[in-house]
Amino acid sequence: MWKVYVLLSIKYQKTYIGSTNNLARRLEEHNKGKERFTSIYKPWIPIYIEFYPNEKEARDREKELKTSSGRRYLKKVINNIIEKWTGSSTGPPCQAGACLQRGRLEHRSLCGKFMYC
Secondary structure (H helix, E strand, C coil), X not given: CEEEEEEEECCXXXXXXXXXXXXXXXXXXXXXXXXXXXXXXXCCEEEEEEXXXXXXXXXXXXXXXXXXXXXXXXXXXHHHHHHHHHHCCXXXXXXXXXXXXXXXXXXCCCCCCEEEC
């Protein structure tokens, strides 16, 4: 099973979109600095995952999510998740919660990344 994932660097307020058939291994690679872009902004936590039956469908979806319309879609979905976390009586399910409660996910139009404000 292939996964398309979005990682969040809480410390630097950046997101990364990727795809893999082994998310645990891939997350470890990102957090150990084995990837050029993600090594600068570690640590990373997964905030969104989609599942696909094969590599082609996953790679196609990854490319789609990296477009401006794909990033708008992710912004909408992730903001909805944040609202549910911050509005729940038990609080957010992960360590990102404290940072996520600061505000909504916003889009930086110049670089195409997300940030929290």
